């Protein structure tokens with residue numbers, strides 16, 4: 001048993017989740033969102049483990065180039081597009097598809113003689129107020145793109161949902177109505193749904209779906225578990241016990257002495273800390289699994305270690321396996337304890353944690 005923390009990536013679970021997503025969005029093509037190092041799962045290995053998707057999406061040019069350099073041949077969409085002439089040329093050289101969300105990008109394309117080779121996604125801001133043309137500005141941007149010679153390839157249309165995880169669905173319905181009104185007489189394929197849009201209360205539709213979180217087996221809906229949605233956890237963040245000690249009643253554990261033993265306790269010291277991406281904000285009582293049994297975190301998370309109370313678990317010693325999150329301990333539960341979201345925990349797994357494909 002290795003004493004080092006590692007993230008085991010279950011490629012079978014990844015492919016299973018794609019099929020679950022396909023069943024929820026019948027007929028739609030799947031653009032797998034692998035930005036931010038595939039939400040911490042490893043950009044290249046995740047892309048290579050996903051032969052059953054129709055396209056990949058990344059945020060930054062460098063991510064797309066890296067995928068191409070490692071032999072990924074699937075369509076790759078740059079969700080933020082490009083911002084300079086040089087980046088535009090680079091995107092063309094690596095055959096990356098571009099999101100166009102701003103007039104500056106339209107003018108970059110207008111100035112690029114071989115822009116017609118690029119596949120484009122025009123992004124419409126239907127209420128997120130982050131990226132995209134506002135509905136009233138869409139027509140001018142679209143006509144300008146359409147006027148370019150040689151003519152551009154098919155232009156596709158997309159928007160991003162701000163609150164698709166809200167069971168009430170009001171904002172999603174408003175965004176859909178704005179999207180429909182703005183794009184009514186513009187031809188081309190549509191893409192709207194992120195994970196919450198695929199599984200959420202309001203049917204979203206579109207020719208393409210863009211799942212991120214659900215691919216990795218975490219639930220995008222606060223009121224539904226991944227298990228209920230049929231999703232399987234892809235990352236197992238596991239480590240092991242490096243020391244066991246007896247802490248007499250009344251003594252404290254860790255920095256700041258913020259946990260005190262109310263009885264004579266047995267404490268396992270575990271190789272995982274904020275240097276690995278385990279948030280320092282995890283409070284006393286956060287669940288951890290030691291030897292397959294749930295046990296509470298006690299004391300502050302330090303850089304390389306956490307402490308777990310194992311008084312009630314027999315046979316814990318150096319090398320006993322510990323699960324921080326995975327199929328038997330949903331990352332959503334740990335995120336709730338940390339006051340954050342699973343996205344942040346998954347993306348936050350640090351570089352020193354080896355990613356092992358299983």
Ligand SMILES: Cc1ncc(COP(=O)(O)O)c(C=O)c1O
Nearest residue numbers: 033079160194195210211212213
């Ligand atoms: C434009 C766009 N589409 C899709 C996604 C995937 O979202 P999720 O991980 O919630 O499925 C993201 C992620 O932030 C995004 O920015």
